[in-house]
Amino acid sequence: MNEQPLLEVKNLKKYFPIRKGLLRRLAGHVRAVDDVSFAIRKGETLSLVGESGCGKTTTSRCILRALDPTAGQIRYRSNESTVVDLAELPKSRLRPLRRQMQMIFQDPFSSLNPRMTLFDIISEPLVVNNVGTPQSRRERVAELLELVGLPPEFMNRYPHAFSGGQRQRIGIARALALNPALIVADEPVSALDVSVQAQIVNLLLDLQAELGLAYLFVAHDLSVVKHVSDRVAVMYVGKIVEIAETSALFSQPRHPYTEALLSAVPKPDPRLRSQRIILEGEVADPAHPPSGCYFHPRCRYAVDRCKTESPELNEIEPGHFVSCHRANEIELVGVS
Amino acid sequence: MQQTSQPILSVRNLKTYFHQDEGIVRAVDGASFDIYPGRTLGIVGESGCGKSVTARSILQIVDKGGRIEDGEILLRRATGNGQNDILDLAKLKPDSRQARAIRGSEIALIFQEPMTSFSPFHTVGNQIIEAIRLHKPVSRTEARQEAIELLRMVGIPRPDRRIDEYSFQLSGGLRQRVMIAMALSSDPKVLIADEPTTALDVTTQAQVLELLQQLQEEKGLSIILITHDMGVIAEMADDVVVMYLGRVVEQGPVDEIFHAPKHPYTRMLLRSIPSILARPRTKLATIAGSIPHPYNRPAGCPFHPRCPEFMPGKCDVLEPELVRQGENQEVSCFLYEE
Ligand SMILES: Nc1ncnc2c1ncn2[C@@H]1O[C@H](COP(=O)(O)OP(=O)(O)OP(=O)(O)O)[C@@H](O)[C@H]1O
Numbered sequence: 001m002n003e004q005p006l007l008e009v010k011n012l013k014k015y016f017p018i019r020k021g022l023l024r025r026l027a028g029h030v031r032a033v034d035d036v037s038f039a040i041r042k043g044e045t046l047s048l049v050g051e052s053g054c055g056k057t058t059t060s061r062c063i064l065r066a067l068d069p070t071a072g073q074i075r076y077r078s079n080e081s082t083v084v085d086l087a088e089l090p091k092s093r094l095r096p097l098r099r100q101m102q103m104i105f106q107d108p109f110s111s112l113n114p115r116m117t118l119f120d121i122i123s124e125p126l127v128v129n130n131v132g133t134p135q136s137r138r139e140r141v142a143e144l145l146e147l148v149g150l151p152p153e154f155m156n157r158y159p160h161a162f163s164g165g166q167r168q169r170i171g172i173a174r175a176l177a178l179n180p181a182l183i184v185a186d187e188p189v190s191a192l193d194v195s196v197q198a199q200i201v202n203l204l205l206d207l208q209a210e211l212g213l214a215y216l217f218v219a220h221d222l223s224v225v226k227h228v229s230d231r232v233a234v235m236y237v238g239k240i241v242e243i244a245e246t247s248a249l250f251s252q253p254r255h256p257y258t259e260a261l262l263s264a265v266p267k268p269d270p271r272l273r274s275q276r277i278i279l280e281g282e283v284a285d286p287a288h289p290p291s292g293c294y295f296h297p298r299c300r301y302a303v304d305r306c307k308t309e310s311p312e313l314n315e316i317e318p319g320h321f322v323s324c325h326r327a328n329e330i331e332l333v334g335v336s
Numbered sequence: 337m338q339q340t341s342q343p344i345l346s347v348r349n350l351k352t353y354f355h356q357d358e359g360i361v362r363a364v365d366g367a368s369f370d371i372y373p374g375r376t377l378g379i380v381g382e383s384g385c386g387k388s389v390t391a392r393s394i395l396q397i398v399d400k401g402g403r404i405e406d407g408e409i410l411l412r413r414a415t416g417n418g419q420n421d422i423l424d425l426a427k428l429k430p431d432s433r434q435a436r437a438i439r440g441s442e443i444a445l446i447f448q449e450p451m452t453s454f455s456p457f458h459t460v461g462n463q464i465i466e467a468i469r470l471h472k473p474v475s476r477t478e479a480r481q482e483a484i485e486l487l488r489m490v491g492i493p494r495p496d497r498r499i500d501e502y503s504f505q506l507s508g509g510l511r512q513r514v515m516i517a518m519a520l521s522s523d524p525k526v527l528i529a530d531e532p533t534t535a536l537d538v539t540t541q542a543q544v545l546e547l548l549q550q551l552q553e554e555k556g557l558s559i560i561l562i563t564h565d566m567g568v569i570a571e572m573a574d575d576v577v578v579m580y581l582g583r584v585v586e587q588g589p590v591d592e593i594f595h596a597p598k599h600p601y602t603r604m605l606l607r608s609i610p611s612i613l614a615r616p617r618t619k620l621a622t623i624a625g626s627i628p629h630p631y632n633r634p635a636g637c638p639f640h641p642r643c644p645e646f647m648p649g650k651c652d653v654l655e656p657e658l659v660r661q662g663e664n665q666e667v668s669c670f671l672y673e674e
Pocket residue numbers: 016017030031032050051052053054055056057058059220286
């Protein structure tokens with residue numbers, strides 16, 4: 001594997017102000033992303049998982065600079081010798097780099113303009129970036145449609161005539177138009193039916209093998225995540241609590257939250273009716289997180305220290321990082 | 337095995353159609369299944385196969401433009417002297433007093449999106465109190481006490497305070513619990529849960545599924561659990577109905593459905609689901625083609641354009657019936673004809 005990361009996120013923070021009253025007085029902050037660090041290599045899939053509101057979308061929007069980070073670095077290797085910090089770059093200098101990073105969205109229904117043909121939709125990034133001639137763009141769109149498994153003849157049609165899976169393919173074709181190196185996919189299959197979901201998961205795997213793409217894959221469905229990821233990062237209330245290679249994370253989780261999350265996933269076999277760990281209570285409010293370890297009010301392994309001291313993300317085995325005071329003394333159960 | 341008792345609800349050849357300018361949508365096209373006391377029947381299938389319309393037909397709350405065209409929905413009720421009587425809900429007028437009475441009491445429904453089923457103008461407590469008083473002659477104070485008890489039973493922390501909150505002040509998981517409390521306020525025999533956990537996180541989903549199981553044990557509820565998630569079916573159901581384009585293509589005990597599926601669609605559906613037990617980075621099996629548009633329903637077996645075992649001249653011409661296979665399984669496919 002390539003040792004130089006394509007993307008390196010360091011101590012990323014995104015705080016949203018909370019304003020109250022008529023004077024819009026600053027009343028506090030939502031710590032949506034709170035000191036997050038990770039790296040993605042060329043051609044690799046890193047998944048971000050965690051419950052609703054844990055900061056997955058905010059993290060990915062910061063990377064694409066759809067949001068301005070509050071603090072931290074987003075180091076992107078645009079070629080062998082150049083690394084730029086996207087967090088610092090003024091908007092005007094982002095455009096050439098934006099071509100290398102593209103987004104696929106969750107909702108194929110609302111993300112496509114109904115008044116544009118497939119040709120208009122897919123070639124728009126080429127037009128905006130002044131790439132090619134009208135003729136070469138038609139060829140490129142035909143090639144892209146074929147790549148995502150749609151007949152090139154469809155290019156003059158409008159998106160409303162297509163099913164959810166076909167629309168997701170259109171969104172993927174558009175994201176690939178400028179030959180990106182990194183695709184940020186925020187819940188790309190969650191709105192799809194099982195049989196369509198399988199087709200899109202396979203398409204994403206094929207495209208990665210063919211084009212050497214790196215994916216930041218945001219999802220809450222751990223089963224899908226298992227099928228696509230090289231590594232997985234688990235987020236809880238704005239922080240990464242565990243990050244590891246896929247098989248290690250699923251079979252030997254080292255953070256109590258990861259263990260609970262895995263045990264809650266329904267297994268598609270009635271003979272394995274699970275010993276679910278039922279987490280008490282709810283996810284902490286990122287505007288008023290608990291003291292110490294954010295997970296302590298729900299953690300069945302918590303000790304006094306957890307209430308006061310917040311744990312650091314430590315590498316406890318090569319490539320396996322965990323943020324838990326007790327990571328080395330508790331035995332956790334995974335799935336395999 | 338399960339057939340030691342009589343079904344509490346039997347759906348027989350149910351057909352519910354929507355008449356539209358573009359044509360007729362056969363949303364449910366001859367569905368049959370039974371629900372037994374204290375058991376969970378899972379109804380599974382992909383989007384648009386008719387799961388919700390089936391549920392709404394049972395309750396006689398089909399959207400405008402839709403109508404039950406044929407079939408029976410037989411509800412078995414105790415008459416008090418050890419006898420049963422059987423009422424065909426399909427024969428009731430949707431807005432008749434009797435239909436409303438059954439909706440409010442014997443059969444209750446919970447939906448996927450609890451937000452839309454609460455009024456933003458009334459506290460959740462007032463809505464539950466109203467529901468209680470609709471079918472029971474109790475005072476407001478008594479009803480309020482009962483509502484607090486219901487909220488406590490579904491695991492709402494500090495129910496005496498939560499009762500005066502509005503639904504938008506609650507998290508998704510709490511809202512779904514309140515919805516279940518409201519459904520239970522009439523002490524129903526049958527609870528229809530239409531995608532009750534689809535909008536929730538896995539951890540919250542686990543809490544709600546656990547709650548449903550616990551309530552079933554305590555109250556002997558029959559549950560119809562509608563979902564597109566095979567994992568949820570495997571965890572919860574005793575019996576399973578698999579639907580495709582408005583038809584039941586296969587049904588049987590959960591173990592047979594998962595370990596000895598018969599219908600080509602069931603088999604392919606099971607192979608195409610992502611599993612947390614899979615090896616990392618493995619592709620999924622896929623089903624060729626896509627679900628046809630409801631106006632262009634294929635002739636013959638509705639699955640034939642996508643079926644790897646399609647028999648030309650037969651499957652595209654004749655309609656297979658649901659026939660018994662082995663002890664408890666039923667399947668609608670020409671591969672299993674005598
Ligand atoms: N523009 C905003 N202003 C204020 N708070 C915000 C804003 N965007 C997100 N948040 C808050 O930041 C936190 C993280 O939200 P985010 O959308 O990143 O979560 P997520 O992990 O993507 O969740 P989901 O799984 O529901 O998509 C949440 O508490 C959310 O309410």
